[in-house]
Amino acid sequence: MLNKKYITRLLLSLCLTLSTSYAQPGADGLGQTIQITTRFQSFVGNPSWLLIIRDIDHGQNIPYLFDINSGENFWVAFSYSRNYLILASTLQISTYQSRYNSYKNYKIHNFCHLESNGRIMRGESMFVTIQGDLSPNSDSYSCQISTYADTNFTFANEVTE
Numbered sequence: 001m002l003n004k005k006y007i008t009r010l011l012l013s014l015c016l017t018l019s020t021s022y023a024q025p026g027a028d029g030l031g032q033t034i035q036i037t038t039r040f041q042s043f044v045g046n047p048s049w050l051l052i053i054r055d056i057d058h059g060q061n062i063p064y065l066f067d068i069n070s071g072e073n074f075w076v077a078f079s080y081s082r083n084y085l086i087l088a089s090t091l092q093i094s095t096y097q098s099r100y101n102s103y104k105n106y107k108i109h110n111f112c113h114l115e116s117n118g119r120i121m122r123g124e125s126m127f128v129t130i131q132g133d134l135s136p137n138s139d140s141y142s143c144q145i146s147t148y149a150d151t152n153f154t155f156a157n158e159v160t161e
Contacts, residue, residue, distance in 0.1 A: 031055075031081040032125045040071040040141070043134035045095035049111060052088040056120060057081030068134065082123045089114035093136055106136040112143035123149055 034053075047068040054061050057080075064077045091111040095104050109115075112128060124147045132141035 031057075031079045032084060032121065032123070033079075034077040034086075034126045034128060036066070036073070036075040036077065036128045036130070038068070038071065038073040038134075039129070039131040040068070040134045041132060043068055043071070043093075044136070045093045047091060047093045047134055050088060050090045050092070051077055051086065051114070053077060053079050054085040054087050055079050055081050056083040056085065061087065084121050085116040085118070086114050086121070087116070091134075093134075108136065108138065112145065114145070121147075125149075 034051075049066040049068065051064040051066070052061055053064070062077075062079065064075070066073070066075055089109075089111045091108040093106045093108075095106070096102075097104050112130060114128070127144075127146045127148070129144045130141060131144075134141050
């Protein structure tokens with residue numbers, strides 16, 4: 001059974017992503033999705049992950065900012081078209097240095113090697129699973145990425161009589 005925290009996060013992310021400030025779906029409804037699952041055994045500092053998707057069909061950038069507050073997370077990032085790019089995938093980890101009474105920021109660009117680098121994703125959705133110990137050391141965590149053809153992502157089917 002799904003726990004209350006998981007359902008609340010999912011509903012909150014859906015509300016934020018379906019806001020009118022983002023690209024609006026065309027006649028086809030929602031486009032491709034990136035489903036992200038994390039299973040961190042531990043993480044250092046206060047990590048946050050910026051993911052920017054370029055919706056090619058609507059000419060808009062869609063930013064997602066994921067704050068990592070627990071080891072187990074599930075997020076869904078939407079593109080509202082069939083064709084998209086991933087412009088940025090940047091993980092920032094802020095740690096407090098008590099010896100110097102200051103914060104130190106680490107940035108990992110192209111986190112999980114998700115950035116498209118000009119390659120347009122056409123009709124492909126993704127599953128991303130990240131596990132291990134999240135730290136500035138890239139050897140402490142692993143990313144598994146699988147793509148699949150997804151031409152018609154829908155939340156519910158319309159019933160016609």
